[in-house]
Amino acid sequence: MAMSAAFVTVLVLAWLKSPDPALATRPSSAPAVEPADCGRPGGWAQAAQANAASLDTLSWPLSGRDQLGWEIYEPLAEQQVASSCPADSPAFAVALERWQAAHGLPASGRMDAESFETMWIAMLRRRPFVQAMRLGCPPPAAASQLELARPEETYGRQPTIMARREALAAYRSMLAAARAEVPAIRSDPEALTIVSAFRAPQADGGDCPAGQACFNLTRAACSVHRTGRAFDLYLGAAPGRDPTSTADDNRLYQARTPAYRWLVRHAAQFGFLPYAYEPWHWEWTAPPSG
Numbered sequence: 001m002a003m004s005a006a007f008v009t010v011l012v013l014a015w016l017k018s019p020d021p022a023l024a025t026r027p028s029s030a031p032a033v034e035p036a037d038c039g040r041p042g043g044w045a046q047a048a049q050a051n052a053a054s055l056d057t058l059s060w061p062l063s064g065r066d067q068l069g070w071e072i073y074e075p076l077a078e079q080q081v082a083s084s085c086p087a088d089s090p091a092f093a094v095a096l097e098r099w100q101a102a103h104g105l106p107a108s109g110r111m112d113a114e115s116f117e118t119m120w121i122a123m124l125r126r127r128p129f130v131q132a133m134r135l136g137c138p139p140p141a142a143a144s145q146l147e148l149a150r151p152e153e154t155y156g157r158q159p160t161i162m163a164r165r166e167a168l169a170a171y172r173s174m175l176a177a178a179r180a181e182v183p184a185i186r187s188d189p190e191a192l193t194i195v196s197a198f199r200a201p202q203a204d205g206g207d208c209p210a211g212q213a214c215f216n217l218t219r220a221a222c223s224v225h226r227t228g229r230a231f232d233l234y235l236g237a238a239p240g241r242d243p244t245s246t247a248d249d250n251r252l253y254q255a256r257t258p259a260y261r262w263l264v265r266h267a268a269q270f271g272f273l274p275y276a277y278e279p280w281h282w283e284w285t286a287p288p289s290g
């Protein structure tokens, strides 16, 4: 089920050719219910059971390829339907039913392929980079716009990681807040350190010899990393996996971490949006100041 970044880019562009403004709506910011009420709503037990099962079994298409299950994306789905409750709870079913109705979908409270695909596309279209790609690959950040991260801010104490100055400042504020609020992040000096940020256009797939995974990555033909706004953050890794491995077991491992769940809830406050397929990848979205 793992896909290359280039494949995903092709997929995004295919979706952009058939825009549907109704899909670009942002999720409401306030959770609809409190966690203590997750099991309370009556009459939704069967929908909750169906959602619990579909986490592993839902078949949904991604550019013609069947994907199995949506547990990797469960934290994002909670946020999309404005629920504080897990997908196997009656309260999530209620929130999903409300979200389905608002998006003109059959309102069953059960996650189905159409609902999940709609949710997926809405998340992709929120990314400014995806919008910018309508006009072609955006230019890279200028050297004068970039700032060097401190080695201790990077995974493996890398000395040459750079990002846009404003994005790096936003990252620092976000990390401070995450450490203040989440003990598991505070106690792990590597948690949310920067694995990668700015990458020069030469690092894009266009300059990667065909058939080779340069630097252990299968490169997109035009990567958002050239803008200096994209950060790959360390969320740990499944046994034997690289921190940016797209293997399902790795992405599921990361999706379950307190750090990822915190990012899904709070990163937008600092200007960062997720890329659903890669839990580690976050993009700073505030406009450039020049």
Ligand SMILES: [Zn+2]
Pocket: 225, 230, 231, 232, 280, 281, 282
């Ligand atoms: Zn990335």
